Amino acid sequence: TTGLSNFVWCPRTMTSLVTGTPRFRTQLRTASLHHATKFRRLPVLRLRICARTHTIEIQSSMDAFGVWLEAQPGCATPYERGVHAATIPGFGNTLVASRPVARGEPLLNLPREIVLDPQRAMDESVLGSRLAAANLSEQCVLAAFLADLAGTVQRGEHHEWAPYLAVLPQSTGSVLGWDAEERAALLQGTSVERAARELADQVDQATDLVCEVAPELGRDHVKWGFEVLFSRLIRLQGLGDALALVPFADFLNHSPDSAAFIDYDAGKQRVVLVPERSYAQGEQVFVSYGEKSSAELLLTYGFVPPAGTNPHNFVNVEVSLDPEDALYEAKLAVLQQYGQGQRMNFPVRMAGMPTSLLPAIAFCGLRNIPAEQVAVAGAEAFGSRSKIGTNLGGLAGELLAREWFNAELRNLQGGYPGTLEEDKALAREQIFDKGGRTRKTPDLRKYCPGDLNRQMNAAMVRLCERQILARTQNVTYSELKAIRKRSATTTEGSNLNPQRLAGWAKGIFGGKT
Secondary structure, three states, X not given: OOOHHHEEEXXXXXXXXXXXXXXXXXXXXXXXXXXXXXXXOOOOEEEEEEOOOOOEEEEOHHHHHHHHHHOOOOOOOHHHHOEEEEEEOOOEEEEEEOOOEOOOOOEEEEEHHHOEOHHHHHHHOOOHHHHHHHOOOHHHHHHHHHHHXXXXXXXXXXXXXXXXXXXXXXXXXXXXXXXXXXXXXXOOOOOOHHHHHHHHHHHHHHHHHHHHHOHHHOHHHHHHHHHHHHHHOEEEHXXXXXXXXXOOHHHOEEOOOOOOOEEEEOOOOEEEEOOOOOEOOOOEOEEOOOOOOHHHHHHHOOOOOOOOOOOOOOEEEEXXXXXXXXXXXXXXXXXXXXXXXXXXXXXEEOOEOOOOHHHHHHHHOOOOOOHHHHHHHHHHHHOOOOOOOHHHOHHHHHHHHHHHHHHHHHHHHOOOOOOHHHHHHHHHOOOEOOOOOEOOOOOOOOOOOOOHHHHHHHHHHHHHHHHHHHHHHHHHHHHHHHHHHHHHOOHHHOOOOHHHHHHHOOOOOOOOO
């Protein structure tokens, strides 16, 4: 009459962590879990039947995870952790301060036993010996562990880490979960367009390696394991720079304003977070995932900070040697001497561009000079005091470099799909407003078919990059006009003509300009 015939009952005994009284824990799992062809993270409900009061308590996945966390050896008390898990609209599962937290006060205080590093993953997996013999990378080992965990739970079998699996996302929203068509359409022209394609290829290759070692895991589980892994992986410098999953700590969300990092305190043998500011009780605690641009965060974490809040946004400008240049070999030797390659990447930010960008353009564009002068020009371009001096053409060289950089900025702005107005329309639409209430979103699929959240995130990335390019071009054009005026009154700039300009900078932007 209650529909419970659709559930599989798995009774186990347990002891209450609060009162010490014996209880019976009953797990509910849908019967479809046993014959599902693809892993899905289903809500896990647990019934606690108290032997004394005969009352029934229904636990959510988060509650069950909390019980599992408390049962880990050496686990700190909730007060010592200083934070507790909460679900906030627009942020998902996160950590908030359980009490007023002072700046510099260690939080989390998680024991070493809860750290899931590659060695522990191999020790606790039935695949451990095969994974070790295959000499797989740390990421492959951890992804295989997650895939094995998912498969074990799917088959209805017990696994010690099942409560952790229950709170992991089915999909992170990262680019790893997009198909090739979506990546090509939504990331066209962005700074991570190539990186997304290369990362997806690397994950496919890694998935093949894991499936060769353990084909029973299945590609779907393994690819899901990599997607989740890249969104939650923590590098613990205090633990020998180990890569690891740290349950509970991985609920912490990123903020571009935060300078706090999760690390391992070898003296206390605890995973800790030392906040760089104070937090009021109930306030969400943030951490830094590193100085990453919005595009980089979308790539592996699946989210984009609100527009105007991320000072680490940049647009990548690639400068390269022309393979048809008669001085190609001499220039390449100089670049290698200064730790560069045939292609050089320069991040252009809202705050400005690297001082070596224009000298690099001038160096790559040099023509008709003796080969022995290339090294002298390289020292001027890439030395400690990078500048465009006489060896790089002086005022004429600077004018040419700025002319071609200005043209490249226009070229980059034209490389995005759609228009600026369409990106603004997409970026303005948020799933939640500031009060956490769901907003009604119009039908924006006419701009770019596909998942609306992915459209919005990609639009915010494009919008940030468009703004950087527009500002940089305004500044560059103002400087260019001043240099043009100067060059018109000197013999140094008198012989600059379109033909010489085209020949001088041929191929330095990969043939795009």
